[in-house]
Amino acid sequence: MLKDFIEEAKWRGMIHDVMPGTQDCLNQEMTATYVGFDPTADSLHVGNLVQIMTLVHFQKCGHKPIALVGGATGMVGDPSGKSAERNLLDEDTLQHNLKCVQKQLEKFLAFEGNNLAEVVNNYDWFKEFSFLEFIRDVGKHITVNYMMSKDSVKSRLESGLSFTEFSYQLVQGYDFYYLWKNKNVKLQLGGSDQWGNIVTGTELIRRKGQGEAYAMTTPLITKADGSKFGKSEGGNVWLDAKKTSPFKFYQYWINASDEDVVKYIKIFSIKPKDDILNLIAQHQEAPHLRLLQKALAEEVTARVHSKEDLELAQKASDILFGKSTLDDLKSLDEQTFNEIFEGVPTANISWDKLNNGLNIIDALVAESEFLKSNGEAIRALKQNAIAVNKTKVAKDYQLTSQDLINDKYVLINKGKKNTYVLKFED
Structure with a gap:
């Protein structure tokens, strides 16, 4: 049974623009839609989650989601939202990135069932497409005036725009045409900066295929303090645990402001409307409990990483805020330990000092100078x-090798406010 995707997206705050007739199209039959993902890195980041979640909600409404990874468009470069020409990647790097991105997408979308998700790579239909064929079969349908009217082009005319990037909207437009013709894709989703590229696709379908297709874009997600969503002090918040640890990923959501988290939980949670509205009401009655932040951090961290990673991140958070046990400390891997205690005063001490036991007074004064x-x-x-x-x-008390965390660290606390780390190395 099909559910009203537009209504679902609307209450979740996920619609910026939608082409007239979109809902009528979706009501008629199970419809395929696609979102394009740019493989410029070997991991997606939190900023990509908005588009991933549009596909998730689309599939839950009974339609077929297609994630397009741009093996071909990644070789061209999208000027939308860019102030300068970007570096192009070689094919080996792109192929590596594509595999990593596809693996991450598979954590969100169902690939079994009637409306199973699909991942496609536009390199598959562009690799045998010659330049002359492209400008003859595609370029003749879209005028230069039409292409020049797009904001992504106009904003770059003064600073300079190569023909490569100028042609991007035609390449993306052909993606839409190809998927419309071969996979019955009637709708393309994307961020608000993609509107011009998407409607170029609908125009190409109309002119070249005498067909109809539709467009919907999501709003740019911003934080209440004006900073960019998906960014932290260390840069992008990645979905790859090697780039952003589960602990830091969890902390990103836990630290969301009260104002932002009301917006975030609607977009990034798959909980039904009544459950989310109930959580919001509870949160507004007692915001100090941070119920929304915890609910969102738990759900997103478990989905992106795993339940085990979530539990470790929660233990690490308890340690960070002083609610922990020795077992919690012992369970930490070295990376998470270092992230929790980043910036804490640390003393490097020779491992040999532990051979006969190191008295706690010597450790605090002579060896570390933590105390005067x-x-x-x-x-x-x-x-x-x-x-x-x-x-x-x-x-x-004598410190011995039995006290070491990860065979290297000892955590020292003086009262509730002073924390130190002893690091033992050869």
Whole structure:
């Protein structure tokens, strides 16, 4: 049974522009739609999630989603939203990126069932398409005046636009035409900056194929503070755990502002409308509990990574905010440990110091200079203020290799506010 995709997208705040007649088309039959993904890196990032989720919701409404990875268009370069010509990638790099991107898309879309998802690569239909054939069979249907009217072109005329990038909208337009003709694709989805490229495709379908096709774009997602969605201090928030760890990924969502998270949960959660509205109401009654942030972070982290990665990220978050046990610390991998305690005062100490045991006072003063004197260390220990790996210790405590986390680190706390790390190396 088909559900109203436009209505679903509308209440979730996912529509910027939609071509008249789109809903009528979707109501008539199961329709295929596609979104293009640019393989300029070997991982998608959080910014791509908006388009991924449009396909997810589209499929849940009973339609067929197609994710197009641009093996051909990645060799050209889309001028939309760009202020300068970008570097083009070689074919080997593109093929590697395509495989990585496809693997990530498979975590979101169902590839079994009546309206199974499909991943296509436009290189497959462009690789045998000669330049002369292209300008004869495609270029003659779209005028230069029409192409010049697009914002993506006009905004670059002063700074310079190569013929390569100028031709991009024709290449993307042909993608739409090819999928319309061969896979019954009636709708293309994309970000608001893609409107011009998408409608070029609908125009090509009308002129070359005497057919009808439709367009819908999503709004640019911005953060309440004006910063760019999908960015952190370290740059893009990637879906690849090697580029952005599950802990940092989880933290990105947990740290969303109250204003932003109301918008985010509608877009990035697959929970039904009533559940989301109920969560929003609970959140607004007690925003300090951060119920929305937790619900969203849990759902998205588990989907992008795994339930196991989510649990580790939650443990790491508890450690970060002082709610943890020794077992939690011992469960951390080295990368996550370093990310949690990034910026914490750290002392490098020779492994040999542990051979006969290292007294806690020497560790705090002579070896690390975390505390100024033995007297200060003794007073803190008598006040039961010193903890080794979250366990309070006395002045006669000896550090040994048994205390090491990841065979290298010891966590020291002085009271609730002071945290130090001892790093033992050869």
